[in-house]
Amino acid sequence: MSDDFAEHPESLTEHKARKTELAIHWTPRDALIAALRAIDSGEYQNVDTMVLCFRENDPKDDGTRTRFINCGPDIQTSIGTIEIVKQQLYNGV
Numbered sequence: 129m130s131d132d133f134a135e136h137p138e139s140l141t142e143h144k145a146r147k148t149e150l151a152i153h154w155t156p157r158d159a160l161i162a163a164l165r166a167i168d169s170g171e172y173q174n175v176d177t178m179v180l181c182f183r184e185n186d187p188k189d190d191g192t193r194t195r196f197i198n199c200g201p202d203i204q205t206s207i208g209t210i211e212i213v214k215q216q217l218y219n220g221v
Contacts, residue, residue, distance in 0.1 A: 133161060133164035133168045136164070136165050139158050142158040142161070142162055145158065160180075176200060176201060176205075177199065177200030177201065177205050177209050178197075178199050179197075179198050179206050179210055180196060180197040181194065181196045182196070183195075
């Protein structure tokens with residue numbers, strides 16, 4: 129059974145991030161909840177591919193690790209989605 133985030137309240141952190149439109153103001157948790165809210169409320173419809181990329185700080189060796197979670201119909205769609213988002217990030221869209 130999964131939770132429905134359609135009515136989950138917006139946090140102060142999310143509100144600030146939306147207002148400033150700066151990535152640094154988001155927390156990873158708030159970004160995930162915002163995406164879940166948009167999917168569950170129908171704002172984002174027919175989502176069939178998602179690639180969640182993240183960096184994890186490792187305090188044991190003062191390093192970082194990159195990780196991802198991927199879902200989609202095939203690897204080509206996932207890679208294409210990543211490439212489109214890379215261009216949008218680069219262009220400030």
